[in-house]
Amino acid sequence: MSDDLVIRNMTRAELDQLVDWAASEGWNPGVHDAALFWATDPDAFIAAELDGALIGGGAITSYCGEFGFMGFFIVRPEFRGRGLGNALWHARRDRLIARLRPGATIGLDGVFAMQDYYARGGFVFSHRNLRFRAEVPDRRPHSPEPSRADEAIVPLDEVPFEDVLAYDRTCFPAAREAFVRGWIRQADGLALGCLRQGRLSGFGVVRRCVEGCKIGPLFADDADAAEALYAPLAAFACGGPLFLDVPENHPAAMALAHRHGMAEVFGCARMYFGPAPGLVHKRIFGITTFELG
Known part of the structure; x- marks a missing residue:
């Protein structure tokens, strides 16, 4: 050969x-x-x-x-x-x-x-x-009450797309309009936004995978907003495994995974060729993908 x-x-x-x-x-x-x-x-x-x-x-x-x-x-x-x-x-x-x-x-x-x-x-x-994994029970839990009186979880397509792009840009090093447009509207997925007083304070996507479902991204202003998004996204995976890829440099994100009994099953080193980008790391509770960033 x-x-x-x-x-x-x-x-x-x-x-x-x-x-x-x-x-x-x-x-x-x-x-x-x-x-x-x-x-x-x-x-x-x-x-x-x-x-x-x-x-x-x-x-x-x-x-x-x-x-x-x-x-x-x-x-x-x-x-x-x-x-x-x-x-x-x-x-x-x-x-x-x-x-x-x-x-x-x-x-x-x-x-x-x-x-x-x-x-x-x-x-x-x-x-x-x-990468963390949890087994989601084969039943849909009752929807939790919002953690704040001024907080609402809504389908992401009810949020102006330019607001979603602007929020994503704080958590990713460049604009990725084509990717985000397709990602949040994909079949066999669910995309949700967290609104506070009408302003986007986080969003998340869960999609069907070869095994179970995977949340990514999970971006939120704080742990309360991340928690409010996590529950309905996790319910999408009822009856099977759920995966979430968590940045170890964000303690609140690690705490969310541990709070929900998720077990670490895999991991990758994030590395950069050139200057590390300036991101709002405190908003990144779950990255989007290991393959495209």
Whole structure:
């Protein structure tokens, strides 16, 4: 077999294959992730081809050229240990740098075992994002009373979209209008907003995944707003497992996971190539995805 690796853009069908591989790796993608990710940035998906066969791939998502995110890095097990993944990873990093404005930051969530490898590629550790799991009873609990008299939980499509985008921008390093529009309206999902005196004070999305459901993002002004959103989002997953990816650098977010009896099952190191972005970390109770940021 020749080791003449071809690095190229993926086809839409190959992205489906990459998502299937992610499921086999235990990453538990959402049932509509492939379509939503492709709609966000179809040029983000990079294939590694060897002797005419797809052997690996990954995403290099550009958000308006202002911020990049590397994710979905997979090489089929039988092709590992030959330097092919190393070639693919560096090609993806360099292609993403070329897609961004000069000096723009790139983020990634890498498994802990690869942290030193990514550091050698120029990425600096920021914090850990930890995946928590809970078993949701096979019944829908009664809706809890709002934690504040001036607080209301509403379908997110009742909130002006520009307000949702503005709130998201405080928790993410760049505008991502196309992604947010599709993400909050996806099938097999639920998107809710928390209003205080008519002002958006947080929002969250839960979606069906290969196994159970996953909340992401969960953004809120404070623990009360996060709690008010968590309960109805969790109820969407009744009868199965629920997952939430929590930034360890936010004590109130960790406390929410522990308060609901969630158990840590996985984790990634958030790392940045370039300056760490200035985010309102106290609002981030759950990140959106490990794959696109």
